[in-house]
Amino acid sequence: MASSILVVGEVGEGGLAPITKEMLGAARRLSADGSVGCALIGSGVEAHAQSAIAHGADEVFVVDDAALAEYNADTYLQAMLKVAEQASAPVILFGQTNLGRDLAPRLAFRLETGVIMDTIELAMEGGRLHGTRPCYGGNARAVHVVNADPQVATVRAKSQEPAIEDSSRQGQVTNVDAAIDQSAIRVKVTSRSGVSAEGVRLEDADVVVSGGRGLGGPENFDVIEELATVLGAAVGASRAVCDLEWRPVSDQVGLTGKVVSPTLYIAVAISGASQHMAGCSGSKNIVAINKDADANIFKASRFGIAEDYATIMKPLIEAVKQEKGA
Ligand SMILES: Cc1cc2nc3c(=O)[nH]c(=O)nc-3n(C[C@H](O)[C@H](O)[C@H](O)COP(=O)(O)OP(=O)(O)OC[C@H]3O[C@@H](n4cnc5c(N)ncnc54)[C@H](O)[C@@H]3O)c2cc1C
Numbered sequence: 621m622a623s624s625i626l627v628v629g630e631v632g633e634g635g636l637a638p639i640t641k642e643m644l645g646a647a648r649r650l651s652a653d654g655s656v657g658c659a660l661i662g663s664g665v666e667a668h669a670q671s672a673i674a675h676g677a678d679e680v681f682v683v684d685d686a687a688l689a690e691y692n693a694d695t696y697l698q699a700m701l702k703v704a705e706q707a708s709a710p711v712i713l714f715g716q717t718n719l720g721r722d723l724a725p726r727l728a729f730r731l732e733t734g735v736i737m738d739t740i741e742l743a744m745e746g747g748r749l750h751g752t753r754p755c756y757g758g759n760a761r762a763v764h765v766v767n768a769d770p771q772v773a774t775v776r777a778k779s780q781e782p783a784i785e786d787s788s789r790q791g792q793v794t795n796v797d798a799a800i801d802q803s804a805i806r807v808k809v810t811s812r813s814g815v816s817a818e819g820v821r822l823e824d825a826d827v828v829v830s831g832g833r834g835l836g837g838p839e840n841f842d843v844i845e846e847l848a849t850v851l852g853a854a855v856g857a858s859r860a861v862c863d864l865e866w867r868p869v870s871d872q873v874g875l876t877g878k879v880v881s882p883t884l885y886i887a888v889a890i891s892g893a894s895q896h897m898a899g900c901s902g903s904k905n906i907v908a909i910n911k912d913a914d915a916n917i918f919k920a921s922r923f924g925i926a927e928d929y930a931t932i933m934k935p936l937i938e939a940v941k942q943e944k945g946a
Pocket residue numbers: 831832833834835857858859860861872873874875876877878888889890891892893894895896899909910911912915927928929930
């Protein structure tokens with residue numbers, strides 16, 4: 621069965637990744653009565669095929685091979701080319717994740733087509749995918765169309781609503797033999813180093829509290845951490861803060877940091893430079909605290925407090941604690 625939209629799924633420690641569920645939801649809405657395919661590539665991924673069906677896939681293309689246990693562009697590209705051929709979908713969606721950022725342009729190049737990176741809105745018009753993405757550092761939005769097939773796009777996390785899970789949904793599981801050509805593997809992973817993060821992951825968080833250089837020093841991040849704790853939020857930071865080594869680089873939000881799209885983004889003592897906004901402009905609600913009423917951050921904020929953070933944060937934390945009954 622040919623798919624009208626193929627979602628390239630990802631599996632994490634907790635099962636099917638949230639971004640995959642979101643893309644399946646989007647694909648269902650976009651494909652109208654067409655068939656939605658889902659590619660699952662990796663080792664041991666077949667176990668998640670039913671979950672993909674429950675979240676909206678009609679057919680799951682499984683490439684389950686021990687050689688695919690770790691992401692490697694050379695092996696995954698081979699597998700993806702096979703799945704793309706079998707699914708023959710006119711639209712292929714990847715998450716704007718490490719995998720998607722790397723693999724989507726490679727696949728598009730091999731298939732002699734184009735790719736729309738980092739879309740935050742998707743629409744189908746006359747069989748063409750219209751992908752909206754932020755540009756000019758998040759200050760404007762552009763709608764892109766790929767005039768070749770298949771139309772490839774990556775989708776930003778939390779920009780799409782997942783479909784409601786229905787474990788009674790029926791679908792087809794198709795095993796695809798990638799027959800990996802080992803001689804084509806040019807990248808070898810020689811070692812790995814991880815950054816251990818406590819609490820909610822910045823990219824997945826529904827609420828983010830970020831601090832900027834206006835806090836005056838690393839010790840003043842305690843109010844950011846305290847507010848984040850009572851809200852169950854992740855802590856973010858501006859680049860100025862990370863460059864000063866007040867916070868680790870893994871906390872940086874922005875053009876050269878992480879892109880977040882939480883429901884609530886609280887920016888404390890952050891100016892709102894375009895490069896910072898590139899990382900948080902997809903947030904559903906931005907709340908800014910800045911002592912400069914003319915700060916750029918207020919232009920993008922739903923609510924703003926033009927005050928010294930030092931006078932605002934403690935009462936705000938207390939108010940949230942009371943509200944939450946903590
Ligand atoms: C190529 C490039 C890439 C970049 N990538 C990124 C990126 O990924 N992420 C990023 O963040 N930046 C990035 N930048 C840097 C960006 O241009 C800004 O310099 C940076 O975001 C500024 O950080 P800030 O707002 O914390 O600091 P500042 O610009 O110093 O602003 C501090 C703010 O705090 C306010 N303030 C001061 N004291 C108080 C107080 N007591 N109470 C309340 N408010 C107070 C001030 O009014 C001011 O608005 C990049 C720049 C370049 C050139």
